[in-house]
Amino acid sequence: MNLLQFIRLIIRNSKLLLLVPIIIAVTIFFATKETPEKYASQTSIYTGLASGYSVENGENSKVDFNTISIAFDNIINVIKSRETKEEVALRLLSKHFVLENKASKTISKAHLERINEILPKNTIKQLLVSNSEEETYKNLIKFKEKNENNAIYKLINNETEPYYSVHAINEVKVLRIQASDIIQLTFESDDPGVCQDVLNIMSEVFIKNFKGLKSGETTNVAAFFEKLTRLAYQKLNEAEEKLKNFRIENRIINYDEQTKFISEKHENIIDERNKEKMELVAAESSIIKINEKLGSSQKALKVNSEILNHRNELSVLNTEIILLNDAQNPKNLQKQLKLTARANEIKDEIDVKVEQLFKTSTSKEGISHKDLAKMWVDNVLKADESKAKLSIYGQRMNEIESNYDIFAPLGSNISKMEREIEIAEKEYLSHLASLNTSRLREQNLQMSSNLHIIDHAYFPIDALPNKRKLVLIAGTIAGLMIVLIILIVTEILDQTIKTVERAKKILNVPVISGIAEDKKSNKFLENSGTTEKLIKMASSKIYQYLRQKPKAEFPFIVSLVSTKNNEGKSRVGESLAANFSKLNKKVLFISPVNSKVNADQNFDVLHYDVEINFIEFENINDLLNGKFDKNAYDLIFIEFPAFCEQKTPVGLLNECDLSILCLKTDRIWDEADQNSFEYFRESYSKTIFAFLTNMSVYNLESFIGEIPRKRNFIRKTLKKWIQFDFSSK
Numbered sequence: 001m002n003l004l005q006f007i008r009l010i011i012r013n014s015k016l017l018l019l020v021p022i023i024i025a026v027t028i029f030f031a032t033k034e035t036p037e038k039y040a041s042q043t044s045i046y047t048g049l050a051s052g053y054s055v056e057n058g059e060n061s062k063v064d065f066n067t068i069s070i071a072f073d074n075i076i077n078v079i080k081s082r083e084t085k086e087e088v089a090l091r092l093l094s095k096h097f098v099l100e101n102k103a104s105k106t107i108s109k110a111h112l113e114r115i116n117e118i119l120p121k122n123t124i125k126q127l128l129v130s131n132s133e134e135e136t137y138k139n140l141i142k143f144k145e146k147n148e149n150n151a152i153y154k155l156i157n158n159e160t161e162p163y164y165s166v167h168a169i170n171e172v173k174v175l176r177i178q179a180s181d182i183i184q185l186t187f188e189s190d191d192p193g194v195c196q197d198v199l200n201i202m203s204e205v206f207i208k209n210f211k212g213l214k215s216g217e218t219t220n221v222a223a224f225f226e227k228l229t230r231l232a233y234q235k236l237n238e239a240e241e242k243l244k245n246f247r248i249e250n251r252i253i254n255y256d257e258q259t260k261f262i263s264e265k266h267e268n269i270i271d272e273r274n275k276e277k278m279e280l281v282a283a284e285s286s287i288i289k290i291n292e293k294l295g296s297s298q299k300a301l302k303v304n305s306e307i308l309n310h311r312n313e314l315s316v317l318n319t320e321i322i323l324l325n326d327a328q329n330p331k332n333l334q335k336q337l338k339l340t341a342r343a344n345e346i347k348d349e350i351d352v353k354v355e356q357l358f359k360t361s362t363s364k365e366g367i368s369h370k371d372l373a374k375m376w377v378d379n380v381l382k383a384d385e386s387k388a389k390l391s392i393y394g395q396r397m398n399e400i401e402s403n404y405d406i407f408a409p410l411g412s413n414i415s416k417m418e419r420e421i422e423i424a425e426k427e428y429l430s431h432l433a434s435l436n437t438s439r440l441r442e443q444n445l446q447m448s449s450n451l452h453i454i455d456h457a458y459f460p461i462d463a464l465p466n467k468r469k470l471v472l473i474a475g476t477i478a479g480l481m482i483v484l485i486i487l488i489v490t491e492i493l494d495q496t497i498k499t500v501e502r503a504k505k506i507l508n509v510p511v512i513s514g515i516a517e518d519k520k521s522n523k524f525l526e527n528s529g530t531t532e533k534l535i536k537m538a539s540s541k542i543y544q545y546l547r548q549k550p551k552a553e554f555p556f557i558v559s560l561v562s563t564k565n566n567e568g569k570s571r572v573g574e575s576l577a578a579n580f581s582k583l584n585k586k587v588l589f590i591s592p593v594n595s596k597v598n599a600d601q602n603f604d605v606l607h608y609d610v611e612i613n614f615i616e617f618e619n620i621n622d623l624l625n626g627k628f629d630k631n632a633y634d635l636i637f638i639e640f641p642a643f644c645e646q647k648t649p650v651g652l653l654n655e656c657d658l659s660i661l662c663l664k665t666d667r668i669w670d671e672a673d674q675n676s677f678e679y680f681r682e683s684y685s686k687t688i689f690a691f692l693t694n695m696s697v698y699n700l701e702s703f704i705g706e707i708p709r710k711r712n713f714i715r716k717t718l719k720k721w722i723q724f725d726f727s728s729k
Contacts, residue, residue: 013487017480024479028472037463039192043199044455045207047075047181075183076174078213079206085169087209089156090144091201092194093164094136097128107193111163118161123151163194172202182454192460199457207451225435232428239424243417252414265396273393280386286379314350317343319388497665500692500702506669507661507677507690513538513703514665514692518571522697533704535575538660538691539583542576545658545687546635555588555633557620559656561680563673565642567662568693570595573637577603580635588628591639604628610641618651643676650683658687664694 010017049071078084096107096115115124127143129135144152159167173186185202189195246252321339497503500511513534516522525531546556558576560569574597577589587603597605608623617623620630623638630636638656640648653659661677663669681688 010484010487013483016487017483020483021476021479025472025476028475032468032471036190037466038188038190039195039460039462040186040188040464041192041195041199041457041460042184042186042455043203043453043457044177044182044184045203046452046454047072047183048451049075049181072176072183075206075210076176078210079172079174079185079202080170081209082166084202084205084209085166085172086156087205088169088198088201089164089166090140090152091133091137091205092197093152093155094133094140095197095201097124097136098131098133107197108191111191111194118155119151127152162190169198169202172198185457187457188464196457196459203453203457207453210451222435222438225431225438229428229431229435232424232431236421236424236428239417239421243414243421246413246417269393269396273390273397276386276389276393280383280390283379283383283386286375314343314346314384317346318385319392322389322392495668497663497667497669497692498696499665499699503663503665503690503692507663509661509688509690511690511692512541512660514695514700515568515572515575516697516700517666517694525697525700530700530704531575532579534700535579537703538572538689539576539579541689542658542660549657555630555636556658557636557638557656559653559659560637560639560662561643561648561659562662563643563676563680565645567642567664569639569662570597572660572662572691572693573597573639574601577601577635577637585634586632588630588633588636589639590623590636592641595639604633610646615647615649617649619655620652623652643680644672648680648683653684654686656684656686658689659684661688661690663690663692665692665696665699666694 049068093115096112099107099112123143127136127139129139140152143150144156147153155161156165158165162168171187171189175184175186176182177184185199187195187198187202189198317339321336321343497506500514503511515531515534516525542558549556560573562569570591573589573591577587578601580587581602588606589597589601589603590606590608591597593607593609595607597607606624606628608625620636620638624630638652640646640653661680
């Protein structure tokens with residue numbers, strides 16, 4: 001479909017295109033006549049989600065736009081949640097309950113009195129708590145939750161309820177203002193007070209629910225980690241107490257230092273014992289040599305009672321001194337000094353006794369017995385001292401080895417307990433860190449959920465501009481577009497023959513001409529000579545074939561055929577016969593008795609009955625039946641019955657020199673038409689032309705160009721532009 005065809009489609013259906021939008025406009029006008037006025041109010045809430053300071057991110061942290069977007073979506077979904085809308089509806093209802101039909105700017109008196117119409121009076125009386133919206137609200141909640149058949153439950157779930165239903169509160173629009181931290185709530189209602197109250201209540205309920213939701217996210221987590229931290233701390237204390245008691249029971253101050261001290265002391269004692277052994281061996285060796293040198297004098301030393309007594313006393317003193325020296329007790333220092341002094345006195349007394357005993361005698365080697373005796377005494381005392389020390393060292397070695405036996409298993413137990421303490425400490429610190437993080441998160445969420453109303457809902461004074469005109473215009477345009485779309489779709493899906501191109505494609509035969517439907521609106525075609533021009537075009541084509549036939553074989557016979565009835569054969573044949581009569585041709589028009597042919601013409605007319613034996617006619621004489629002489633005519637037009645109604649006599653048909661198939665363009669070419677036409681083509685071997693009838697005026701331009709009619713300059717210019725014809729003609 002080109003632009004010109006589109007415009008012609010509009011022109012053809014101009015009445016429909018005007019009538020339908022007008023009907024729609026009138027319907028909308030009367031339907032919206034009683035539409036109440038609408039009021040609107042809005043409130044703004046600051047969230048601080050994008051640019052607000054928080055404990056976790058500080059001032060210079062990076063902004064995560066995806067997280068912020070999710071946070072705003074959460075806020076909007078909380079506002080749009082059914083629980084929030086139910087609470088708003090019930091709080092609004094409780095507020096109006098408390099008013100008790102007293103008109104105020106909160107709601108108009110007419111709307112307030114409506115409560116008595118939608119709810120039973122005994123229910124209102126049962127739920128109302130005078131001067132207490134909160135208590136009334138609690139009563140409404142309890143009453144609603146009793147069952148699903150009570151009046152309050154039905155009211156808030158009624159989709160037609162304009163004020164106290166979830167459906168009504170659902171009209172609150174939520175919008176984030178550009179990329180800011182502010183969300184804006186807008187609500188429209190036919191009552192300005194309700195409009196303001198819904199937004200105020202919605203803001204309070206939403207902020208309360210959102211804070212509860214946020215705090216609930218971390219309260220349970222913090223409590224969980226607090227419990228774990230407390231248990232871990234208790235476990236750590238128990239492990240430390242266990243280690244402390246173990247150290248007390250086993251008298252352990254510092255296990256590592258104590259074991260180190262014992263080990264060092266053990267090594268020192270071994271070294272000292274080895275030294276004493278060597279000194280003992282040296283002293284005993286010296287005593288043996290001195291005894292050899294003293295000879296018989298040594299007996300005097302051994303049997304001298306005073307020397308023996310002093311020797312024994314000195315041995316006891318040396319033992320005590322060694323024991324006191326190992327005790328490492330400052331109080332024993334004085335006693336040790338006294339004993340040491342006494343030991344020195346005894347040594348001096350022994351020296352005196354020895355000197356008195358050996359004043360003048362000498363050994364074989366000429367050494368004074370006094371000196372030898374003194375050396376002997378020193379070595380004997382030294383040997384005694386070494387023996388005493390070795391005895392003490394032996395005791396100490398036994399004590400240290402017993403300490404080894406005690407401390408060896410204690411070490412593994414202490415290591416095990418220290419590992420338990422370390423594990424408990426790590427567990428405690430881990431839970432403590434998680435607890436601190438959750439508390440920090442809790443504090444941060446409390447700060448981030450601290451929403452503020454920065455622009456409270458206002459009481460709207462002026463009603464919103466009436467959208468009635470807009471709806472009226474939109475409905476009219478929509479009606480026009482719907483009709484236009486239907487016409488275009490119908491035109492596109494139209495399967496009628498309609499055009500010359502489609503007829504040629506279907507029939508695959510030449511189309512010699514066509515005529516429009518015979519109706520009043522097409523009379524200008526007759527008056528302008530357009531129809532005559534179209535008939536002459538067809539006559540000219542027939543005349544070409546007529547000239548080719550020898551005069552001796554005249555008349556020239558033309559058959560008018562169709563696949564179905566009422567295809568316009570009579571009209572076409574009559575017009576062609578009349579046109580040839582004007583050319584001084586002797587013409588005979590033969591048609592069935594039921595055809596509508598005007599007998600008052602310049603040509604002869606013969607009507608025939610379609611008898612049972614019509615199919616057996618072999619030539620035109622069978623049809624003339626002696627009434628007319630065929631040789632007296634130049635042209636004979638024979639109108640045959642429709643192929644779908646009557647079988648055509650093949651002999652008579654093939655006597656025709658030319659066949660014209662008449663076809664209405666305002667119908668569909670179906671399978672029956674195609675089968676009949678195929679049979680006709682198989683039976684008839686001569687030239688076949690198609691003549692289209694009932695064509696639209698515009699499609700006639702395919703034959704003769706522009707249809708002659710009165711057009712002003714503007715219309716002519718527009719048509720040329722639509723066809724992209726920019727010639728100067």
